[in-house]
Amino acid sequence: MTAPGLARGLRVFWWALMVFLYAPLAVVVFFSFNQINSSARFAGFSWQWYERLFANEVILSALGNTVILALTSSAIAVVIGGFLGYGLYRYRRWKLGWLIWLIYLPVVMPDIVFGIAEMTFFVTLSQYIALFTPGLTTMIIAHVTFQVPFVALLVNARLLSLDAQLFEVCQDLYATPLQRARYFIVPVLTPAIIASALLALTLSIDDFVISFFTAGPDSTTLPIYIWSAIKKGVTPEVNAMATLMIAGVIGVALLSLLIQPTTSATSSKRRSAS
Amino acid sequence: MRHWGSETRYLLLSVAPGALCIVVFLVLPSLYLMGMAFLSNGPYGLPTLPLSLQAFRELAGFGFLGWSPGNLYTLLRSLWQTALATVLVIVIAYPAAYTIATRPVRWRAIMLLAVVVPSWTNQVIRSVGWMNILAPDTPVSNLAASLELTEAQMGLFPSQFAVIVGLVYNFLPFMVLPLYAAFERLDHSQVEAAQDLFAQPWAVFWHAVLPQTLPGLMAGTVLVAIPAFGMYVVTELLGGGKATMVGNLVARQFAQASNWPLGAAGAIIMIVMTLVGLRVLRRLGQRLGGDREVVL
Numbered sequence: 344m345t346a347p348g349l350a351r352g353l354r355v356f357w358w359a360l361m362v363f364l365y366a367p368l369a370v371v372v373f374f375s376f377n378q379i380n381s382s383a384r385f386a387g388f389s390w391q392w393y394e395r396l397f398a399n400e401v402i403l404s405a406l407g408n409t410v411i412l413a414l415t416s417s418a419i420a421v422v423i424g425g426f427l428g429y430g431l432y433r434y435r436r437w438k439l440g441w442l443i444w445l446i447y448l449p450v451v452m453p454d455i456v457f458g459i460a461e462m463t464f465f466v467t468l469s470q471y472i473a474l475f476t477p478g479l480t481t482m483i484i485a486h487v488t489f490q491v492p493f494v495a496l497l498v499n500a501r502l503l504s505l506d507a508q509l510f511e512v513c514q515d516l517y518a519t520p521l522q523r524a525r526y527f528i529v530p531v532l533t534p535a536i537i538a539s540a541l542l543a544l545t546l547s548i549d550d551f552v553i554s555f556f557t558a559g560p561d562s563t564t565l566p567i568y569i570w571s572a573i574k575k576g577v578t579p580e581v582n583a584m585a586t587l588m589i590a591g592v593i594g595v596a597l598l599s600l601l602i603q604p605t606t607s608a609t610s611s612k613r614r615s616a617s
Numbered sequence: 618m619r620h621w622g623s624e625t626r627y628l629l630l631s632v633a634p635g636a637l638c639i640v641v642f643l644v645l646p647s648l649y650l651m652g653m654a655f656l657s658n659g660p661y662g663l664p665t666l667p668l669s670l671q672a673f674r675e676l677a678g679f680g681f682l683g684w685s686p687g688n689l690y691t692l693l694r695s696l697w698q699t700a701l702a703t704v705l706v707i708v709i710a711y712p713a714a715y716t717i718a719t720r721p722v723r724w725r726a727i728m729l730l731a732v733v734v735p736s737w738t739n740q741v742i743r744s745v746g747w748m749n750i751l752a753p754d755t756p757v758s759n760l761a762a763s764l765e766l767t768e769a770q771m772g773l774f775p776s777q778f779a780v781i782v783g784l785v786y787n788f789l790p791f792m793v794l795p796l797y798a799a800f801e802r803l804d805h806s807q808v809e810a811a812q813d814l815f816a817q818p819w820a821v822f823w824h825a826v827l828p829q830t831l832p833g834l835m836a837g838t839v840l841v842a843i844p845a846f847g848m849y850v851v852t853e854l855l856g857g858g859k860a861t862m863v864g865n866l867v868a869r870q871f872a873q874a875s876n877w878p879l880g881a882a883g884a885i886i887m888i889v890m891t892l893v894g895l896r897v898l899r900r901l902g903q904r905l906g907g908d909r910e911v912v913l
Contacts, residue, residue: 367746427635453847455864464646488642545737566741585742592737
């Protein structure tokens with residue numbers, strides 16, 4: 344069906360698409376090494392924005408907050424969401440339609456409504472319970488809330504793809520629930536758990552709106568810092584900060600590319616390792 | 618059912634933490650926010666009693682100065698920008714997904730990853746990238762100026778054009794992935810049958826290829842249009858005043874304008890329109906996709 348003309352056209356189209364997708368990121372990286380604070384003219388190579396960035400304690404603490412938020416929320420979400428996905432599968436014959444509805448709610452809720460609802464809720468609640476004072480804790484709670492559905496759906500999808508008889512096999516072999524979990528469910532779910540952990544991480548790193556509305560004065564993350572720098576019109580280190588985050592994301596992408604084939608290949612062998 | 622008691626306990630143990638998390642930290646806050654819309658605006662922008670529908674009147678455009686269509690325009694603009702961005706995303710994603718699906722298998726994962734990776738970076742950073750490209754005096758802006766598309770030294774942002782570019786850039790991967798899945802499952806015998814019957818290339822596409830990819834197309838439309846309608850960051854950073862959407866209108870009531878009831882009323886409209894949009898797209902998907910289940 345592919346005529347040579349069409350094939351050539353598609354190849355040109357593909358590379359144009361790559362330029363469209365990567366130009367904005369490339370421009371940010373390129374001008375982060377600019378000697379002057381401009382994204383129109385490159386005056387010469389310099390490390391100065393990175394030097395200023397690593398000398399700025401506010402930015403360093405923002406970097407720390409971003410990492411703590413992403414790692415903590417993902418870890419909690421993988422545990423809670425994993426159990427939710429498992430429960431959803433195990434009791435799929437019960438009438439759990441309302442539960443599915445509930446799980447899809449954070450997925451379809453517009454970010455801005457999500458963030459503002461949490462903000463008003465936490466602001467009110469913090470008058471009575473100090474734990475809910477806007478800050479890193481409230482941000483972690485908010486992130487876990489939007490990560491849990493994705494983890495649950497991934498884990499549930501993986502379980503649905505299994506032969507249901509495998510569970511009966513465990514019973515026929517007189518496996519205790521603990522043995523079944525250890526030698527069957529956990530090994531079989533490992534790829535889904537790794538995939539959902541990576542997804543939770545990227546969701547947390549990608550989010551700005553919900554973080555912005557649940558953050559407190561001391562829990563600024565990098566995206567929030569960049570946002571307020573742009574809003575104030577002071578943008579010297581913005582490109583350098585953005586470059587750090589782009590590098591982090593590409594690192595995770597390469598990592599997932601490296602992990603993915605090995606997890607599927609070794610998942611059957613994991614039994615002894617886990 | 619001898620183990621009914623322990624079964625229920627296991628169900629609760631596995632499901633309860635996640636369900637409670639969503640109920641306590643999303644459902645309750647949303648209800649709280651929605652309730653606020655029916656209160657009056659207090660002196661400091663915080664909602665107070667008595668109950669009133671004032672916020673909805675203000676949202677519809679009735680202020681002290683009589684009726685103004687500003688908010689209505691914002692709502693229509695949100696719908697228009699969402700629709701335009703979705704159509705553009707389809708136009709770009711369709712050939713992209715086809716290209717990926719026709720490559721050798723070992724290339725496909727890498728090509729898909731290449732499409733998806735930019736969307737893993739933060740929304741704010743992606744917008745910063747486009748601000749850099751579309752700012753005044755950059756090659757792209759100068760090209761636009763020399764073609765007399767914009768005035769010299771103006772730059773391409775902030776503008777509605779920049780917002781559309783930002784929306785397309787943000788949501789492209791969400792269309793490519795389901796379309797790719799549809800192309801991968803494509804039944805080629807239908808295409809060959811059409812060709813054997815000497816169908817014109819466009820007829821082959823229209824009758825043999827397009828119907829098979831419709832489920833993917835509809836799934837992608839849900840994944841693009843629903844979040845695009847609620848967009849806040851792109852419009853705020855790339856749009857300036859002329860391209861604001863409902864999300865910006867709502868956020869402004871909680872930040873600068875301090876009119877929480879009005880913002881809450883706007884949030885209700887956003888939730889309702891999102892749910893209606895989901896329902897309409899789902900219905901449309903079921904009809905076009907031959908009753909095949911579509912995402913969501």
